[in-house]
Amino acid sequence: MLPTTAAALGILAALLAWPVPALLARSRWPGRDPLVALLCWQAVGLAGGLSIIGALLVHGLAPWGHSLPEAVWSVLAGRSAGDPVRGDHWVTLTLAAVLASELVGVLLLSWVRITRTRRRHRALLELVVQPAPQPDARLLEHPAPVAFCIPGARPLLVLSSGMVAELDEAQLAAVVAHERAHLGEHHHLLLLPFVAWKTALPVLPAAERAYGSVRELVEMRADDVALTSLEGPTPRRTLAEAIVAAAGGAGSGGVPTGALAVAGAGVRARVVRLLEPADPLPPAARWSALGAAVLLLLLPTALLLLPAL
Incomplete structure (x- = not known):
């Protein structure tokens, strides 16, 4: 089950890495409702990160179980893998850890740097305004x-x-x-x-x-x-x-x-x-875009968790 899940997550990650952002950036409707468009962009970013890290993690943990929760529990409990652990499994696990650490680390580092810069500019401006x-x-x-x-x-x-x-x-x-x-x-x-x-x-x-x-x-x-x-x-x-x-x-x-x-x-x-x-975005189109954003967030989550049910 996990190889199929990893392939599905990989395809979703590829779509969210290029075609979907390109299509959304070229669309004209976001200017008619910027708030909905901003929510869609947030969904694209979150779903993209979850998909690519999830695909790597699922493939790497495949020898330990038939679903991600089962595999994670087996690893945490110290159980041996049920199938042979190949080199590609270790590579994808390493890539998943590195990518997750980089994305979270860069997010935190960007927040710290921007906050520090803003604090410095605010302190200087308060002296002269x-x-x-x-x-x-x-x-x-x-x-x-x-x-x-x-x-x-x-x-x-x-x-x-x-x-x-x-x-x-x-x-x-x-x-x-x-x-x-x-x-x-x-x-x-x-x-x-x-x-x-x-x-x-x-x-x-x-x-x-x-x-x-x-x-x-x-x-x-x-x-x-x-x-x-x-x-x-x-x-x-x-x-x-x-x-x-x-x-x-x-x-x-x-x-x-x-x-x-x-x-x-x-x-x-x-x-x-x-x-x-x-003209403002029609209510039907607005709710369709919001629904698509919610589904986009739910899809990688479902791919990761549903095989365990």
Whole structure:
């Protein structure tokens, strides 16, 4: 039973390593519902990691039992293998351990590094920023139009003096609402697994593609949340103008590493999306995408556990 399970998990891992991320990245529907698309990307990443590690583990433990739980229990109990243990079994077990350690280790290391960088930037900024007219925001003397937030236990939302001078009151409110959306929904946590994926598997094209797509979707989601709190006759145009203004200052070096900025990614696509909004994703399509994400997470889990029943 285990060889069949290992083959099925291997096929699933291969699909999630390239074709599925490529298809999702090229699809147009994610821009119509960034939140659902972000959940789908999380499912792809988690299911992909579980599939490839599971395939290696299942093949390596095949001599010890007819299912993964049985094989794991046999190993933990110190029982001898029922079938001959070949060299390929030891190789796949070693690869499973190495890959699992690398993915978890890189995830933790990325979190520590980013957290440390953000803490350092926050400490430096707190020495020079002043209270801004906008609630919960801080003013930084900088000629370029820059706005960003530094997430964490003590989040910091910063507007440059250039941004305050260039934008009107409604546009500034749009920028602040966008950055508050990043902080309120903890978008930095949605990005972290894909930072780790890209770092751990730099040769995998899907890793870079996934990170870029998730970055853009996070910004689109923050735009959508910001629009719900904006007043005025043309909130979409107001936010689009603010994004364009911030994009002009994004290349000035005013945004620190680890921060989430209003002009962070996909500026052109986001402006077009705001000015020429597409129809929302129909409820049937939305629930279908969510159902597919759930099934994607359940499939490798079922392949690993069902043979034991």
